Amino acid sequence: MIVNDYFSMKLLDEQLHFIDQTKLPIKEEYIRTDSYERIAVAIERLEIRGAPAIGVAAAYALALSTKNNFSENIFFTAYHRLISTRPTAVNLSWALNEIRNCFEQNRNSEKVYDLLIAKAVEINNSEFQACENIGENGLAIFMKKSKVLTHCNTGRLATAGEGTAFNVIKKGFNKNLVSFVYADETRPLFQGSRLTAFELEKNNIPYKVITDSTAAHLMKLGEIDLVITGADRIAANGDSANKIGTYNLAVLCSFHKIPFFIAAPFSTIDKKISSGNEIIIELRKSEELSMINRIELTSSKYEFLNYAFDVTPSELITGIITDEKIFSFPYNFNE
Amino acid sequence: MIVNDYFSMKLLDEQLHFIDQTKLPIKEEYIRTDSYERIAVAIERLEIRGAPAIGVAAAYALALSTKNNFSENIFFTAYHRLISTRPTAVNLSWALNEIRNCFEQNRNSEKVYDLLIAKAVEINNSEFQACENIGENGLAIFMKKSKVLTHCNTGRLATAGEGTAFNVIKKGFNKNLVSFVYADETRPLFQGSRLTAFELEKNNIPYKVITDSTAAHLMKLGEIDLVITGADRIAANGDSANKIGTYNLAVLCSFHKIPFFIAAPFSTIDKKISSGNEIIIELRKSEELSMINRIELTSSKYEFLNYAFDVTPSELITGIITDEKIFSFPYNFNE
Numbered sequence: 001m002i003v004n005d006y007f008s009m010k011l012l013d014e015q016l017h018f019i020d021q022t023k024l025p026i027k028e029e030y031i032r033t034d035s036y037e038r039i040a041v042a043i044e045r046l047e048i049r050g051a052p053a054i055g056v057a058a059a060y061a062l063a064l065s066t067k068n069n070f071s072e073n074i075f076f077t078a079y080h081r082l083i084s085t086r087p088t089a090v091n092l093s094w095a096l097n098e099i100r101n102c103f104e105q106n107r108n109s110e111k112v113y114d115l116l117i118a119k120a121v122e123i124n125n126s127e128f129q130a131c132e133n134i135g136e137n138g139l140a141i142f143m144k145k146s147k148v149l150t151h152c153n154t155g156r157l158a159t160a161g162e163g164t165a166f167n168v169i170k171k172g173f174n175k176n177l178v179s180f181v182y183a184d185e186t187r188p189l190f191q192g193s194r195l196t197a198f199e200l201e202k203n204n205i206p207y208k209v210i211t212d213s214t215a216a217h218l219m220k221l222g223e224i225d226l227v228i229t230g231a232d233r234i235a236a237n238g239d240s241a242n243k244i245g246t247y248n249l250a251v252l253c254s255f256h257k258i259p260f261f262i263a264a265p266f267s268t269i270d271k272k273i274s275s276g277n278e279i280i281i282e283l284r285k286s287e288e289l290s291m292i293n294r295i296e297l298t299s300s301k302y303e304f305l306n307y308a309f310d311v312t313p314s315e316l317i318t319g320i321i322t323d324e325k326i327f328s329f330p331y332n333f334n335e
Numbered sequence: 336m337i338v339n340d341y342f343s344m345k346l347l348d349e350q351l352h353f354i355d356q357t358k359l360p361i362k363e364e365y366i367r368t369d370s371y372e373r374i375a376v377a378i379e380r381l382e383i384r385g386a387p388a389i390g391v392a393a394a395y396a397l398a399l400s401t402k403n404n405f406s407e408n409i410f411f412t413a414y415h416r417l418i419s420t421r422p423t424a425v426n427l428s429w430a431l432n433e434i435r436n437c438f439e440q441n442r443n444s445e446k447v448y449d450l451l452i453a454k455a456v457e458i459n460n461s462e463f464q465a466c467e468n469i470g471e472n473g474l475a476i477f478m479k480k481s482k483v484l485t486h487c488n489t490g491r492l493a494t495a496g497e498g499t500a501f502n503v504i505k506k507g508f509n510k511n512l513v514s515f516v517y518a519d520e521t522r523p524l525f526q527g528s529r530l531t532a533f534e535l536e537k538n539n540i541p542y543k544v545i546t547d548s549t550a551a552h553l554m555k556l557g558e559i560d561l562v563i564t565g566a567d568r569i570a571a572n573g574d575s576a577n578k579i580g581t582y583n584l585a586v587l588c589s590f591h592k593i594p595f596f597i598a599a600p601f602s603t604i605d606k607k608i609s610s611g612n613e614i615i616i617e618l619r620k621s622e623e624l625s626m627i628n629r630i631e632l633t634s635s636k637y638e639f640l641n642y643a644f645d646v647t648p649s650e651l652i653t654g655i656i657t658d659e660k661i662f663s664f665p666y667n668f669n670e
Contacts, residue, residue, distance in 0.1 A: 025634050182640075185624060187522060187546040190632060193624060197637040208640040209624060209633075211522040212548040213580025217616075217645035220582065245548025247555065248587065255586045281552075289520060289528060289544060292627045297525060298544075299360050302532040305517075305543040310552035 006202065008053050008157045009060070011121065014067065016060045020047045021157055025198040036061040036078040043085040043092075046189065050158020051232040052127050052265055055091030058082045059123045062099045063116035070113060075103060087282045088241055088309050090233040090270040095123055124160045130265040131161025133323035138168030138228075140326060141261055141319065142177035146225035149182040149215055152243035153195035154230035154263070165228040165263040166199060168321060173205045181207040182218060186243060188288040188306065212245050219256040227253050228321075231264040238314030238331030239276025240264075244307050250316040262312075263321040269333050276311035284308045341537065343388050343492045344395070346456065349402065351395045355382045356492055360533040371396040371413045378420040378427075381524065385493020386567040387462050387600055390426030393417045394458045397434045398451035405448060410438060423576055423617050423644050425568040425605040430458055459495045465600040466496025468658035473503030473563070475661060476596055476654060477512035481560035484517040484550055487578040488530035489565035489598070500563040500598040501534060503656060508540045516542040517553060521578060523623040523641065547580050554591040562588050563656075566599040573649030573666030574611025575599075579642050585651040597647075598656040604668050611646035619643045 006028060009018040015032045016039060023029050031047065033039060039061035042048045048057045065078035083096050102119040106112050148169055152158075155166035162170065172178035181200060186192035193209045200207040210218065218224050227249050231240040240246070240262050253260035273279065286304035290297060320327045327333060341363060344353040350367045351374060358364050366382065368374060374396035377383045383392045400413035418431050437454040441447050483504055487493075490501035497505065507513035516535060521527035528544045535542040545553065553559050562584050566575040575581070575597050588595035608614065621639035625632060655662045662668060 025637075026631060184548075185522070187520070187548065193633040193637065193639075197633060201637065206638075208638045210640050210642075211579060211624065212546070213519075213522065213583045214640070214642055214645075216583035216586055217579060217642055220645075244546060244552060248548045248551035248583070251551055251590045252583065252586055255590060289546065292632060293630055295628055295630065296361060297627060298528040298532060302360075302528065302536065303541075303543045304528075305545050305549070307545075307549055307552055310549075310555075 006156070008159065009048065009057055011060060016057065016064065018042065018048055018057065019157070021049055021195060022047050024194055034064045034067055036065040036082065040081050040085050050153065051089035051091045051230065051268060052159040052164065053157070054086060054089050055095035056124050056127055056160040058092050059095040059099050059120040062096055063113070063120040066113045066116055072107065087280050088232045091265070091267055094267050098123055127159065127265060128161035130267070130323035131159050131163055131167050134164050134263050134265065134321055135162060135167035135171040137323070137326055138263055138321045139171055139175060139177065141168070141226065141259070141321065142172055144225070145177055145179045146172070147180045147182070147223055148178055149184070149218070149224045149227045149249070150196065151184040151192065151229045151245055151249060152186045153191040153199070155196065155199035157195050157199065158230065164230045164265065166196070168228055168263050170203055170205065173203070179206070181205055182215070182224060183207055183209045184212045184215065184245065185209050186245065187212055215249060216252050219252055219258060224258060226259045226261065228261045228263055231262045231268050232309060233279055234262070234264060234269045234320065235273045235275050235279065236271045236333065237275045238317060238320060238327070238329065240312050240314070240317060240320070241276065241279045241281070241309045242312065244310050247310040247312045250312040254316050259318040260316060261319050261321055262317055266322040266324050271333065276313065279311055281310070282308040341491070343494065344383065344392055346395060351392065351399065353377065353383055353392065354492065356384055356530060357382050359529055369399045369402055371400040371417065375416050375420050385488065386424035386426045386565070386603060387494040387499065388492070389421060389424050390430035391459050391462055391495040393427050394430040394434050394455040397431055398448070398455040401448040401451055407442065421617065422615050423567045426600070426602055429602050433458060462494065462600060463496035465602070465658035466494050466498055466502050469499050469598050469600065469656055470497060470502035470506040472658070472661055473598055473656045474506055474510060474512065476503070476561065476594070476656065477507050479560070480512055480514045481507070482515045482517070482558055483513055484519070484553070484559045484562045484584070485531065486519040486527065486564045486580055486584060487521045488526040488534070490531065490534035492530050492534065493565065499565045499600065501531070503563055503598050505538055505540070508538070514541070516540055517559060518542055518544045519547045519550065519580065520544050521580065522547055550584060551587050554587055554593060559593060561594045561596065563596045563598055566597045566603050567644060568614055569597070569599060569604045569655065570608045570610050570614065571606045571668065572610045573652060573655060573662070573664065575647050575649070575652060575655070576611065576614045576616070576644050577647065579645050582645040582647045585647040589651050594653040595651060596654050596656055597652055601657040601659050606668065611648065614646055616645070617643040
């Protein structure tokens, strides 16, 4: 199998090219656009997803809003449109505010578009480098050749680099420190069985996909040495919001005395919020539970509650692997 | 909404009529047959499912094998065919052995078919009564008006009566002891979002369906007062095999200090096995994870591990509600 034959997004000929993640792995289709609105829709539809990838895509989108017929009004309309696409990922507002600051410093320049694009490329490159550093820093968590469980998707598709938790696993595998990966299928959108399995296949890493409620059984069997997931937002005390089911895994790890790690760029840490209690948890549509591929799986008239994220309290997190270093409990990100 | 307008199975005009549970809730279709092979296939395909329902259906099937051209050879072929359909449910082998004993006592009688049918009806009636007693006995677990979480499906569809865990919830609701039900969708076959939601709707019980990994988040929010599930096989020490994800819930309950109950007919207790370590866990097809309604959800070439059940150690079970009484840890079913 060929490695490196896919990408999450790329700026080419003044257009953003991105893979439509809702169609993976059945179809590998790329979309190209210079419309910020199209990119906003892509983020809402989860064609582009993963907290770090969302941030970079939004930065490109906001920069592209100044490409033609540039005006302050269009720019701020685009800013507000993009920031409202997903509530949980801190990278989104962080990246948009970087572009906005750049805009405010250069609003009178003729080259504002070029400057904003350069800023977006800079964000992209620094996110790529953050993934590399996370992967390298993460190698320290492996005490032996390990069987690892992960949740959702945190690889190249979810980031502007080689991934967060996924890159720790990938570099661990390449260093002979990871022997096997269990991938939670990750309901309701199957990012595990669709996207993580796709990336594990591309990297020739041995794995099996399991349902989200199988992890406890495997832990009891001694099949899991450690768990690593990503994060969408980390509070100043280390409480971490991530895909629904992450807190579940952290509780299971605590019970089975298995280390539980978060891997995320330092930019995921939101020092403005003191604890996870302040994190707004996105509720998504019932249809994600009642329909699959637009076909009714059960009656869409039934009642559903579709939390997209949960918050893992910091005391259940063995370590938070960032591009700067690995932090551990009690968390102090200023040190 | 009309209550009581559906049934799991019924013997009528010397044929077994049963609802095809794989089509619910989109279609309410009944199948009628007097072929033991067709019933064996129905159990394998999960058209008939739920440990108590499987036992009763298999009893009818084995009795029906003597309807035409009766011979010892056909009878024992049918017995072995039926007993191999599902490995985990103890009710299956228990019910088949009841019919077999009846056969061995009456093999020279002209009326063997009538006697076996009468025995199957007797098993059906006693399973119906067991559900009633479980429901009544279970009322004692409610310390206040409660929000209850359940997993998989344990209602009329899964049994030959009004259900096990579901009947405790239903009787609790009717006595104003249950205010709300959270139903795990229950991957991979969605018995929660398809079947339990169907039965909750039929009974006008307020509920919401959640993904299986949402329970931990709701427990942290204080939204769940207790958890009740069924069981497919219970060892002499109380270790209980049930739908994959049940052990997960028991661990979450232990962590959040929430009571965790099993409800099952006394016939589910297999005194021949001393602990859960002796229970063989059924592995089912990968397609249950890669396909939905025969459509590829992800690549069916990917790797999957599909455990159908897990075992919850008895020390995590607050009480086992049976038709005889509620047992509690340390479990001694001979008392």
